[in-house]
Amino acid sequence: MRPPKITRDELLARCSQTFRKYGFHGTTMDMLATACDLTKATFYHHYSNKDELMKDVLVWTHERIGKALFNIADDERLSPAERLTLMGKKSKKLFQDDAIGCLMGVVAIDATYTKNELMVPIRAFLDDWALALSKVFVEALGKPEAKRYARQLVGEYEGAILMARIYNDPGLIDAVTQKALAWLKSTI
Amino acid sequence: MRPPKITRDELLARCSQTFRKYGFHGTTMDMLATACDLTKATFYHHYSNKDELMKDVLVWTHERIGKALFNIADDERLSPAERLTLMGKKSKKLFQDDAIGCLMGVVAIDATYTKNELMVPIRAFLDDWALALSKVFVEALGKPEAKRYARQLVGEYEGAILMARIYNDPGLIDAVTQKALAWLKSTI
Amino acid sequence: MRPPKITRDELLARCSQTFRKYGFHGTTMDMLATACDLTKATFYHHYSNKDELMKDVLVWTHERIGKALFNIADDERLSPAERLTLMGKKSKKLFQDDAIGCLMGVVAIDATYTKNELMVPIRAFLDDWALALSKVFVEALGKPEAKRYARQLVGEYEGAILMARIYNDPGLIDAVTQKALAWLKSTI
């Protein structure tokens, strides 16, 4: 048996990028195979179903990409403001490399009314994101209020990423971080 | 001459809803025809091309739906806060009737990297929305700052609509209005 | 009852030109209606079936166009050479006005293996053409030989018309006439 031409990790990474750019319905198995430098048939040895793949891409993106962002919130060596700043920087990188967009938001729109099962990992990601952000604000606002605010902040980030994609202006993502930072500082 | 089974206006309204729910790539001509109670061939009698239709649906939605929202900002009989409240109410209605979502945001995601020409009417809608919102804040913030804030607010609305769609919780849209309202009042 | 917007004669003339240019399968009812300045529905009041129309166009072209050419052969005031010259001039006009091509040849190719019934009027036209040409040569060659030669000449004309169409060079049609004329003169 030959060794695989591509690792599972690399395959999911490339598919993640492709889906993020073109959406679920806008991405064909051919595009995914090409993105992985595989033929379509070989691609099917790795993943034999678009829906299944999509689900795993979402989970992988949460684990691999999302956690790199969320874990910053747990770094106790940093002040809340520092953590928020770092998360902002990381966000900007994650949501604009290669193409502007958030995989979760992009897929959510395609999936909401026809692929409901995909909404589960999407919500899990957003929940985790909000949880991470709430940790930054809990000190200043208390737990319930921090949670509320964090959830709203996730919405603001998603909105900003969408606007950044539409206007091709990544700076819009930063603005959200700046505003949150300003507010965090004002509460001290 | 046989009477049309559907008016152009009704057709665009139904297509607008269908696209909003399923996105550009997720919507088939069959779905659109069915939504209009037409056969596919008859549908083509009215609109002869999916791209063309999409463009007109965007323009129509801007004109017909968007303006109903944007014009509130010009109602001089009302105070800024009243206007913002009313726009909030209207928004909630527009973005959650039948299904939660903003046509412009939904289509933007499908179109960004493959149907660039569709981005023009999308940006026009968002620009107009921001312009309308800025009118509500100009008194309190001055023109340049009102514009900046309005643009950000549009992003926040888009984000909230996306989150509302994902969590099936229309209330999230209201929260944006409430926050903006609170801030408007605080500036007086 | 309103008077027809177009006479049967004019309609057949325009359809004849359209078919000659684009062939049977290459011509749509829409193209024919447009060529007649009619809507498709109105067109169907005049002719309610493409095959039927095609047949009538062929017959009409034979009667109306072909005879203008063939009758020259019967003009006893002219010498054979004069008649041949005149027929050559007329041919050039008929087969190159608006577009280069012979309706009969064009339709024959589309019809041979799928619309056999259309071959009848096509052969009738070609037979008549050969008959006319034979009259020019009967004096010089005698009846059987004139007939043989005329039939071959029709083939040469059809070939030349096809080449003229392909190379967009109407002059090629003349060459056939010149050659035939030279030969006619040489036999005296």
Added chain:
Amino acid sequence: MRPPKITRDELLARCSQTFRKYGFHGTTMDMLATACDLTKATFYHHYSNKDELMKDVLVWTHERIGKALFNIADDERLSPAERLTLMGKKSKKLFQDDAIGCLMGVVAIDATYTKNELMVPIRAFLDDWALALSKVFVEALGKPEAKRYARQLVGEYEGAILMARIYNDPGLIDAVTQKALAWLKSTI
């Protein structure tokens, strides 16, 4: 890897026959797939576009079929008359096997006014044919006159093939060869 159900060569051969019989517009992708014992989808695996296929069929027919005819003209072991005789025999075979017709002439008629790009390989074929024929006559007529005559002869062949198709009488093709042969001999 699964073995192909058909070679490229066989596929082009069968498509060539189908197009020759029914013309470009008269041939559907379904007919072509069926002619190759393939499903429509499989056919697209081999050839992904009707226009592209048509072009390649024309080029292939020139290379594969045409050259078998044209190369006879270069056979120096034979006298001009022998070469002409052989070319006549070969022509008869090529233009009447399975169905009577010349692919180039048939497609030319469909393509002249709507698919101009297809005219290029068609003209190339006819040019080559004329060039080959001119070689047979160059000794007797000199180069310029041989070229002129050969070009005319191609037209005569095309006309005869068309007449043979219309009257279902392959003998008409022979007549052209006979006439040319007689003339060639008379010039010695």
Added chain:
DNA sequence: TATGAATGAGGCTTCATTCAT
């Protein structure tokens, strides 16, 4: 007769997925 609207059938093409070496 004139016409805009309606439509089933069919044409071209793409897609997700499977097969066989």
Added chain:
DNA sequence: GATGAATGAAGCCTCATTCAT
């Protein structure tokens, strides 16, 4: 596992023809 070939279903669109005013 890798791959070129195969394929049913579906997607977009056109066509000849009919309907209803």
